[in-house]
Amino acid sequence: MRSSLTAQLLIAVLGWGIALLMFFPIFWMVLTSFKTEGAAIATPPQLIFAPTLESYAEVQSRADYLSFAFNSIAVSVGGTVLALAFAIPGAYAMAFHPSTRTRGTLLWMLSTKMLPPVGVLVPIYLLFRGAGLLDTRIGLILIYGLMNLPIVVWMLFTFFKEMPNDILEAGRMDGAKAWGEVWYLLLPLTLPGVASTGLLSLILCWNEAFWSLNLTSSAAAPLTTFIASFSSPEGLFFAKLSAASTVAVAPILVFGWLSQRQLVRGLTFGAVK
Amino acid sequence: MTLRGHGALFWRVAAISVVVEFTKPKRQARKPGTLILVAPSVAVLLLWMIVPLVMTLWFSFQYYNLLNPAGAGFAGIDNYRFLITDPDFWASLGNTLILLGSVLAITVVFGTLLAVLYDQPFPGRNIARLLVVAPFFVMPTVSALIWKNLMMHPIYGVLGFLARSVGLEPVDWFAEYPMASVILILSWEWLPFALLILLTAVQSLDHEQREAARMDGAGPIAQFFHITLPHLGRAISVVVMIETIFLLTVFAEIFVTTSGGPGNATTNLAFLIYARALIQFDVGGASAGGVIAILLANIVAFFLVRTIARRLEV
Numbered sequence: 001m002r003s004s005l006t007a008q009l010l011i012a013v014l015g016w017g018i019a020l021l022m023f024f025p026i027f028w029m030v031l032t033s034f035k036t037e038g039a040a041i042a043t044p045p046q047l048i049f050a051p052t053l054e055s056y057a058e059v060q061s062r063a064d065y066l067s068f069a070f071n072s073i074a075v076s077v078g079g080t081v082l083a084l085a086f087a088i089p090g091a092y093a094m095a096f097h098p099s100t101r102t103r104g105t106l107l108w109m110l111s112t113k114m115l116p117p118v119g120v121l122v123p124i125y126l127l128f129r130g131a132g133l134l135d136t137r138i139g140l141i142l143i144y145g146l147m148n149l150p151i152v153v154w155m156l157f158t159f160f161k162e163m164p165n166d167i168l169e170a171g172r173m174d175g176a177k178a179w180g181e182v183w184y185l186l187l188p189l190t191l192p193g194v195a196s197t198g199l200l201s202l203i204l205c206w207n208e209a210f211w212s213l214n215l216t217s218s219a220a221a222p223l224t225t226f227i228a229s230f231s232s233p234e235g236l237f238f239a240k241l242s243a244a245s246t247v248a249v250a251p252i253l254v255f256g257w258l259s260q261r262q263l264v265r266g267l268t269f270g271a272v273k
Numbered sequence: 274m275t276l277r278g279h280g281a282l283f284w285r286v287a288a289i290s291v292v293v294e295f296t297k298p299k300r301q302a303r304k305p306g307t308l309i310l311v312a313p314s315v316a317v318l319l320l321w322m323i324v325p326l327v328m329t330l331w332f333s334f335q336y337y338n339l340l341n342p343a344g345a346g347f348a349g350i351d352n353y354r355f356l357i358t359d360p361d362f363w364a365s366l367g368n369t370l371i372l373l374g375s376v377l378a379i380t381v382v383f384g385t386l387l388a389v390l391y392d393q394p395f396p397g398r399n400i401a402r403l404l405v406v407a408p409f410f411v412m413p414t415v416s417a418l419i420w421k422n423l424m425m426h427p428i429y430g431v432l433g434f435l436a437r438s439v440g441l442e443p444v445d446w447f448a449e450y451p452m453a454s455v456i457l458i459l460s461w462e463w464l465p466f467a468l469l470i471l472l473t474a475v476q477s478l479d480h481e482q483r484e485a486a487r488m489d490g491a492g493p494i495a496q497f498f499h500i501t502l503p504h505l506g507r508a509i510s511v512v513v514m515i516e517t518i519f520l521l522t523v524f525a526e527i528f529v530t531t532s533g534g535p536g537n538a539t540t541n542l543a544f545l546i547y548a549r550a551l552i553q554f555d556v557g558g559a560s561a562g563g564v565i566a567i568l569l570a571n572i573v574a575f576f577l578v579r580t581i582a583r584r585l586e587v
Contacts, residue, residue, distance in 0.1 A: 015391060018390070019406065022407070022461070023405070025419050026407055026411065028423055029423060040429075043429065044434055063354075073447050087318060097307040103582075105315065110581065111574060113518075116567060116570045117522060118546050118566055119329060120326065120328075122328075122329060123332065123549070163358055173331060209524070214547065227412070228418075245415040255356060256410030262468050264473045
């Protein structure tokens with residue numbers, strides 16, 4: 001196994017080299033966020049500098065920043081809760097009381113995910129305009145809940161399937177009603193699965209940038225839209241852009257790292273385990 | 274499955290199952306009305322799908338411009354005729370396919386290679402893996418702006434600095450190579466996704482089988498082509514189809530970086546529809562484009578749903 005020592009070294013160097021290369025833009029964003037605007041556009045770029053929280057302070061002090069952040073939280077949590085509220089009863093019924101229609105229903109739900117959002121942009125925009133839902137948090141929550149419903153049903157279904165039916169039957173013997181069965185037995189026992197489903201939904205809502213860009217402008221605009229406003233020429237402030245982006249990305253990055261494996265399952269509808 | 278994560282739960286469930294097994298009732302458990310539990314999800318999804326779909330179809334046969342309400346009326350196939358005689362449409366269709374093909378090729382090829390690489394043990398592998406998959410969790414507008422400003426800006430960007438420091442003229446990426454730049458950003462976002470899926474698949478590979486092949490004298494390359502790659506076939510097809518669904522309608526990255534330009538160099542179908550609908554307010558024309566986007570996506574969806582259906586155990 002002598003020759004494999006070089007091979008191992010090569011693998012380690014490649015593995016780390018590629019990892020650092022892929023991560024570099026994120027690293028650079030975080031680094032830039034601690035610079036002053038002047039240092040951020042200095043040439044040559046500075047690796048060593050006096051770090052400052054100036055950009056963060058400035059981003060936070062903009063009265064509207066907090067409202068964008070609040071919108072992001074509100075629509076992500078709202079959309080996720082909405083999706084879970086509809087999905088939990090459905091997934092429960094399909095997992096524990098499957099009928100001949102269950103398979104078809106699940107696949108049909110999956111197929112609704114295939115409808116490209118841009119294909120229905122016009123009617124949704126007009127419906128929202130008519131209903132006064134443009135640029136409202138409720139509007140986005142509705143869209144996000146519906147958008148993630150198939151994935152949420154699907155993931156919950158696979159988690160519920162893993163739970164032995166006997167336990168629920170025992171509860172039923174004790175006189176638990178269907179909702180009691182779900183609330184007191186099923187959800188506590190499948191909590192890790194339900195939590196990672198919710199997490200995936202949160203991530204997808206938080207990062208969603210088609211509907212938020214098209215349906216919101218200011219009042220209900222989440223961070224995706226706020227960051228996009230930096231693309232205008234007069235918004236060319238590298239340090240502030242970086243600070244705002246870092247705050248917007250950091251929590252989701254941590255969530256994503258924590259739930260990678262469940263994420264694979266959810267995003268591939270259980271086709272890859 | 275990660276038993277580790279669910280370890281405590283697993284034992285709790287096991288213990289309860291044993292108890293339940295001994296106290297199992299003889300009579301058939303009652304079935305609650307399950308239809309009423311599934312119905313809400315089905316109903317809202319049905320509404321969410323059918324209503325806009327029918328409206329898109331309806332509008333696509335109407336003269337309907339929000340700026341010119343007087344000209345409304347039945348248009349027959351005029352919107353489609355205008356669309357397919359419009360060079361911008363064909364350019365956008367071409368751009369959509371170039372974008373899709375390039376990003377797919379890059380992410381699948383490199384995703385497969387990286388999956389094999391990150392399956393090998395090396396010091397700090399878990400941390401390296403976290404770093405590689407990170408870009409997938411970055412919101413699209415942030416990815417696009419980070420690349421546009423911090424990386425690819427000809428004067429202040431890191432790439433421009435690197436070019437100058439080796440004596441080259443810095444490149445104004447979005448003016449000179451707009452499509453390649455968008456492809457680069459999208460590949461950076463989606464390579465981690467391909468890697469995540471493919472790595473999961475590689476890890477489920479039977480190591481004894483590979484060991485046996487090695488004993489029989491198969492080199493690493495032969496092992497890759499004869500064992501790993503066939504095993505990954507299914508995962509690769511899932512990656513291709515899911516990425517296709519998203520890449521057919523890339524929007525935020527283009528909206529933030531090039532706005533479809535210069536000219537129509539980076540206008541894809543999604544951006545064209547957006548521009549028709551929300552900039553020119555041509556509801557009819559945009560809807561015709563939307564119908565075509567839906568048709569395109571459905572061709573892919575057909576295969577995806579079939580692949581997943583085969584795996585579904587109900």
